[in-house]
Amino acid sequence: MFGLGWGDEGKGKVVDLLCPAFDIVVRFNGGANAGHTVCVGSETFALHLLPTGVLHDTAVGVIGPGVVVDPISLLAEIDTLAGRGVEVAGRLKISERAHLVLAYHKIEDQLSERAAGAEGKIGTTARGIGPCYADKMRRTTAVRFADLSGDKELTPRIRRIVEAKKASFAAMYGEDGGLSSQAVLDDLAQVAERLRSHVCDTTRFLHEAIESGKSLLFEGANGILLDIDHGTYPFVTSSSTGPHGIGPGAGVSPSLVTRLIGVSKAYATRVGAGPFVTELNDAVGERIRQRGREFGTTTGRPRRCGWFDAVTCRYSAQLSGATDLALLHLDTLSGLDEIGVCVAYRCDGQTVRSLPASVSRIERAEPIIEYLPGWQEELRGVRQFEDLPKNARDYVDRIEVLIGVPVTLIGVGPDRSQTLVRGTLRALVKSAEPVGSEK
Numbered sequence: 001m002f003g004l005g006w007g008d009e010g011k012g013k014v015v016d017l018l019c020p021a022f023d024i025v026v027r028f029n030g031g032a033n034a035g036h037t038v039c040v041g042s043e044t045f046a047l048h049l050l051p052t053g054v055l056h057d058t059a060v061g062v063i064g065p066g067v068v069v070d071p072i073s074l075l076a077e078i079d080t081l082a083g084r085g086v087e088v089a090g091r092l093k094i095s096e097r098a099h100l101v102l103a104y105h106k107i108e109d110q111l112s113e114r115a116a117g118a119e120g121k122i123g124t125t126a127r128g129i130g131p132c133y134a135d136k137m138r139r140t141t142a143v144r145f146a147d148l149s150g151d152k153e154l155t156p157r158i159r160r161i162v163e164a165k166k167a168s169f170a171a172m173y174g175e176d177g178g179l180s181s182q183a184v185l186d187d188l189a190q191v192a193e194r195l196r197s198h199v200c201d202t203t204r205f206l207h208e209a210i211e212s213g214k215s216l217l218f219e220g221a222n223g224i225l226l227d228i229d230h231g232t233y234p235f236v237t238s239s240s241t242g243p244h245g246i247g248p249g250a251g252v253s254p255s256l257v258t259r260l261i262g263v264s265k266a267y268a269t270r271v272g273a274g275p276f277v278t279e280l281n282d283a284v285g286e287r288i289r290q291r292g293r294e295f296g297t298t299t300g301r302p303r304r305c306g307w308f309d310a311v312t313c314r315y316s317a318q319l320s321g322a323t324d325l326a327l328l329h330l331d332t333l334s335g336l337d338e339i340g341v342c343v344a345y346r347c348d349g350q351t352v353r354s355l356p357a358s359v360s361r362i363e364r365a366e367p368i369i370e371y372l373p374g375w376q377e378e379l380r381g382v383r384q385f386e387d388l389p390k391n392a393r394d395y396v397d398r399i400e401v402l403i404g405v406p407v408t409l410i411g412v413g414p415d416r417s418q419t420l421v422r423g424t425l426r427a428l429v430k431s432a433e434p435v436g437s438e439k
């Protein structure tokens, strides 16, 4: 399960619906930049690093080698859940190969964004994601969980890394960020102590689980348009956000993955900087933002909102080989006279149907919008696809044709129960009412 847009597609809800059918839920990319909001009854949970599976006491959550883990943020998340009665002891496994996001990564993220200025900044979540992945690729300044277990070399190495970071920040940004190696070492001591029981060889754990017939759900974070290789570079995150990230990020071959559920909203959103061809800077965009509660889970930033973009969604669906399309927030579009769908771009005098690589080219693109009639009815009480207003059904059908992937899950509200599930996906969504037409 993975996002087809720029993150925030509603993956938290989908993964939460799927969890009861799986033994193990695996995060394989990103870090605390992700924000999954899950509504369970009257309770709302916002998860950043923990796999959503941990909300279900039968599932084991795995943080794979491809995730960059801010251990302080992870401990805070574990404590918050414990305060609300959700214990992860014995059900959370962290790869010893995973890299740690440390204080200097977050400082570098902030300093580099500030130095880039309004024009040049990426609009990151400031969670240290890019700097940590950069250290991982550089290989000489990285720290992995495996390094925490009694490596005598760690303390002098951390001191050397922190001194090098301070010098480099001072040279590049004119300040050393107030870094202290002792503070980093204190953090690490706390982390080593409290997370020790969770750290293991998750790759071996997953392969043994597969051999013994256990079912695995891979929970993609961020979204394919934020993918480091395939997204709207450079306005992307620093990991492989689609199913192609499962191999390196979890240590499991993609050939073992049997179903690929791509998640999108019934409209488009984006946070941070970067091109967004269907963006609506008007009252309709504001209406979508308010009705859809489009404010970031991780940063609280208002999300940019726009019409559904079939160009980007088809691109992401093809790239990921999606077998199912989960279309969320259909209810948010109620009350509009007409609803736009972008079917192609007009760019440099040409009609473009695939996402250009060049950001400046995407920025010059104009959306070619097809308008479909809207519907006035509220959808939150609907439980069968056939009971949706005709214009809502036609809207879903049109998206299905444009993307070329069956829409097997439709969100009509934030709660688990406000979900229409179709066809064979019903077998995987045990907690939702079996509804809708065959797919």
Ligand code: IMP
Pocket: 006, 007, 008, 033, 034, 035, 122, 123, 124, 125, 126, 127, 128, 129, 130, 221, 222, 223, 226, 235, 236, 237, 238, 271, 272, 273
């Ligand atoms: P970073 O991942 O913090 O480096 O941010 C890079 C870009 O990805 C920024 O535009 C962020 O707003 C965006 N981003 C990263 N993770 C998410 C997510 O889970 N949802 C939405 N946007 C995200």
